[in-house]
Amino acid sequence: MAEKKKKIIKTIKVDLDKCNGCRACEVICSAFHAEPKYSSNNPARSRIRMIRHPLRDIYVPVYAGEYTSAECMGRDKYIIDGKEYDECGFCRASCPSRDAFKEPDSGLPLKCDMCEDLPEGEKPLCVQWCLNDALIYEEREEEVEEDVKVEDVEIGLASLIDKYGRDKVIDIMARMAEKTKPAA
């Protein structure tokens, strides 16, 4: 059994009523994760997505969660206060059933990392740029069972395997390794 460990639980409280739909959260998330940092902007790469239907007054910022290779057996649909939200409207998964949370060119899954590269004590960027306080950051300490952190690369590879099959990926990896071998 895994060991118990103290862990900081990071929460972003989302207050839908306060959101003005500006998409600043998408902008800054994509710019922060650009390489080098802030060298480009593209909300399609952001790890938070505004689900917006202005005429239906639907404004839901959703954070990218885990990658999943298969979609759920069924779909959910919420009606709150008489307002019907999109199918899977609140779901965070990067899932084959939809485009959200995938890199626009490669289709690789995106996941919110809570801006882990930021210096200690700084709030995640989407929170910093949301001047309307629709996104509120909270931290608390909890005892949890430690889990193994899966690396981004591994998640990416897993999704490629799901898409193209194990053999093909291994094949290509081998070929690329050959090509990029440093000259002897």
Next chain:
Amino acid sequence: MRYGDTGYNLEIDLTRGNVERVETDPKLTELHLGGLGTNAKLLWDRVPPETDPFAPEIPLMFSSGLLCGTPAPGANRTIITAYSPQTLLMGYSMMGGFWAPELKHAGYDKVIFRGKSPDLVYIWINNDKVEIRDASHLRGKGAVETAEIIKEELKEPNAQVAAIGLAGENRVYTASIEQGRSSASRLGLGAVMGDKGIKAIAVRGTKDIYIAKPAEFIELCNEVLKYIQYRNENPVPNVMTILQGLGSPQEMLHVDEKWHTENFMWGNSRVRRKDFWNKQIEDRWREVQLDVRKRLISCYNCPMKCGAIISVPGLSTYMMKCFSKLTYTMAAFVDDLDFGFKIAQRATEYGVDGFSTPQIMAFAFELWEAGILTDADFEGCPSDSEGKFYWLLDRIVRREGIGDILADGTYWAAKKIGKGAEDFAHNNIKKHEQLPLKLGMLNPVYFLMYATGEKINITQIEGQFPQSPFATMEERQEFISDWIQAPDEKFKQIVLDWEFRGERSNPYFPTVDMSVDIVDWQEKMHYIDDALGVCAGLSSFPLKPPYHIHNYPKIISATTGMDLDEAGLTQIYNRNRNLIRAINVRRGLRRIDENPPEDHWKRRFPELEEKLLDAYYKFKGWNNDGIPTKETLQALDLGYIAEDLEKRGIYDEEPSVKKASA
């Protein structure tokens, strides 16, 4: 690699159905930045001035600004240009919302239309894939409705759609282009779009926009955001509520309309109702507004909330911003705001300008009352104030009966109607309807802006400098103490010296030279915004904005890698200002046209006004008829324009105004 801009325009020939992606010359960005600047350059280069605004060769341009699609807050303006069918001059109109950044992400700085489509079409720009699609099923549909249908049929909820309604299809001169919570309303560009056979342009983009110096850039953006937050927490004291904050006038937020209803004019911009506002009206208006307003909303990447989702029971939902809740209400002399929200819904779907259109209707009813228009013109028109306006709005956008004449705006309608109707079209400059505002004492700064503005719309020219003096020295000191935006100390001194009465008050103070300086500064900021695609609400329009002449050069440099300082940016502004003036000069604009409505101020000062214009022209390097001189143009790398004006004999003309002193 290009930074800030994408380096590509989309050229669409509607006659031939041809679409081309064309690389642009980076030199043009250095000379004109982008947006309005490069639009003007293309307009000058591509069409001879004699061209009719509806001629197929007129390019209708939908441009982003240089900063759109970068994380710079509020950089979301779409700048639309063509020739205005109403003024016959260059027409440019801006809209906020989400369209321009989306276009950038699709990989283009501008979409340039030429020719005319034989059938009604819409354009679908999805990154590299661009389609001209049949829109016959959208004919007659509302602008908001159209956007929804298109997103649905493309199965692309994230597409941004700019569309016209019935007014644009019917070439109504006040037709707007609507896009979500925003619209490009002024000067009839919706009519040009309709004339070209374009019902809508839908765009979706998922590409990167690059920043040259990321670390510097993001720091500047963070400063801008911090300052917005500071300003939101610290409204400017000692000025009217609507002037205290950032953004466009916060008409969706505020329910207290005492100031507007008692100071702006009712009807055909004539009647002031000084005791309109009372407790009963206040309660009713608050109830109405809070009831229909579902949410306050913003444009792309902006923390402000200038717009709102409006849902009136029984009508389809739409979005609104700024002032249109009041323009119809007041033009129609209706005392219930409920009417304003209802008729604005219909007007938004039709796609018409919320300033000009109500004035046109009030003008028509005045003509009827005066017996210049007759009962026959209004056959079938209901007699109640609300019903009348709905009825006439329907006629105008359909160009039915008297509506056909009125659809060209008050200037052209009055000319056609004759019989003294011209006196009723009293609120125009350069053939275009102005705010329904009539004042007492001439303000020299406003006189110059009204007279000379190429935008022909005061809200797109003013800003930065207070509209009236502060009462006490303490208030003046307080105002200038943190006025970091002022380009020069001399502006602070003017604020300190400016009084309500006596020698240092309107109309002789600010002095002629001071007024010219102030106007130049205000204009400069608008021209820069319109080239960068930054919302005036965060820059040129309000007092103490986050963007100003001191941080703009740094922001542009960090974005593009250009090496720009304040002098360099001022040079670009002067270039764009003179280029647009030259376009209009070539279209016939002269000093004689630079004339605010006779009744705008009760007290006029013809001699002073002449001096103001003289000094303004001189400062700009223009001759006494408002035409940029050869030397001025050459110093701005616009020698080719000087040559053209010379060839046309424009420099040898008789002055348009015979001066009293001459």
